[in-house]
Amino acid sequence: MRDDMDKVIVERPRRGGSWQGDGRAWRNSKEAGSHLGMKRGYHRTKWLNENLAPLKRWLHKQVHRPWDKVYAELCSGIDRRSTVQAHIFEHIDDFVERGAVMRDGQVWVSASWWGRGGRAPLEEASHVELFVHPLTGILLPNRRLREARAAQRTRHGTWAERRGDKPCAVYHVIDENTQWHRVDGCWFEVTLAKFPERVDAAKREEKRYDVLRRCMVTHGGAGRRPAPDMPTHASLYGRNDVYAANKRQLGRREVRARLGDDA
Template structure:
């Protein structure tokens, strides 16, 4: 990456989407274009004053070089890093201001240490832990003033369900009102049938059925489990 062209690299990415001519559009946009053209010919307004509200183009900044540059400066004094950025990105220009606005999205300047853990500055009286997720999160160390990168905190695994044991696509054990049942699923009937009675949800339309293996399934029957089945269920739930 050319650090001297950082501002150009970040903002030179072409906009996403596609350009669509109003002359090729149908419906209200075509009528709007015609009204605009007629009003412009009559001198009532400039042709650029009436434009469609939903644009087909959108901005798509290329921020990878900026993140890589910040990552390469981890461990350096933030004042020095920011000074170098200002030398390469003129804050008096619109392009420089645009890139620097992205810097503040990545760098937390007012971090605080609470019991050795980095937190963001309080928002409405509440602190939130600073952590890297799908992208790196940087912060200025409140004591040393160095640019640091926040540790990634792994997402906790959801606890295993204790009220369901799946056997296969069509059968599963469910705990309902402290009683275990064997639930049997069947394929949703073809049209014109649009409603069925589901033993778990009641009367449901096709859209509320379970979509699995390219077909709609619903809970057609349930049978209370016997002691042997309950022992099997408990053994399955006890597995790590």
Template sequence: MKRALVFAKADTKTLNEHLQPLRRYLHAQVGRPWDKVWSDIAAGLRVTSTVQQHVRDHVFDFVARNVFLRAGEPWLREFGRERPLRESYRELWVDPRTGILRHNRHRVTWRQTLRQRRERTERALQARMVPGPGDVQYHLLADGAWWEVVLAREPEAGPPDASPPMDVVLSSGLAALPPNEFYGQDGVYASRKRQLSRREAARLGLRRQNLGRKRP
């Protein structure tokens, strides 16, 4: 088996230039015993070379070693915690039953994670906020009632000692999210709020939730 000679000239290149060859090499070893793969890598890299040692250290950014099975599902133990292998960003893993290097086919990339997070945020926003006319939004707040909220633009930067405008929703304890996430846009705050009556909420198609909390 060809050793990891793609790293033999690592002293003349930057670390990043060698991570992609390392990644390709590791993927080409899928199906082999991990002990043999690691032996080949160790033989092809000199510990006396700083760059080559860094390349060796990055092997485990791609390969999950401390894997065990829980109810038939691969789990990873690292950093003092345990989690399903499918939640790991590592592209490859060592099967604890056979010692064979395998693809992590259920891996979720950082890009996918960010997209899923944005989608969850958007769904949550749609569930608790309905746009109204102009600067009006209708919000389902922490007391289980719908409120009419009027937004205003944050003022331009003023004197250092100037007090920021008070957000009448966030300051009331009826919401805890950051303003940009809560209102779905940047640079705004709630200048006024008014609780909708049941009739108003029904007319707008908004359903009240009973969360067992009274309005302050």
């Protein structure tokens, strides 16, 4: 852990307190209580504004390590005697599930983000990215996270579907090597590349990383489904001889200029 982790996380301007006004009318009304502080009714209170992204990245780099050692290193870098720095420890449970238990040979975690509603199997917890194994005490990633989130979208639908928005096209073909794909409500320009031709049939096929599917693919395995939530190449690109080599997120104006109401 870097020595200035506490400063990276904590030292940002606090939010709130920007509005001020004359609160005498409210303080003299019947809605106000009989015992008020000197600042009540005059301005908003401020709240903390931590930058928790470095803490999350650091925790993800500590996977496959004993949680006791990870927590000890975290305590050595952040002073719990400071009220502001001690507040960081309240956010650890937002990234790490520390209360996992074993039931019938399976790891069970909290069923919801706030720990309410009992427990559920790990593969059904769409909010758990990291967890501490209840038997070994090792910090591990949730390798079934994508499947759990895909199952949640299937059960509850996307935000656009819950709002009642009209369905839109999954992708648009721009040219032979360029397509526009809609992923979680955002449009990306995907550059396609063809798989290398096999010179020797006895050699193994070369693997290529597909940036849209986020996995390694081969020419022979392009049409296969590596995970339950992933579509096949034929349904994703309309062909099996290409893979996504690069992608770029498109701006709203750029999408509307080409697609119009279909965006």
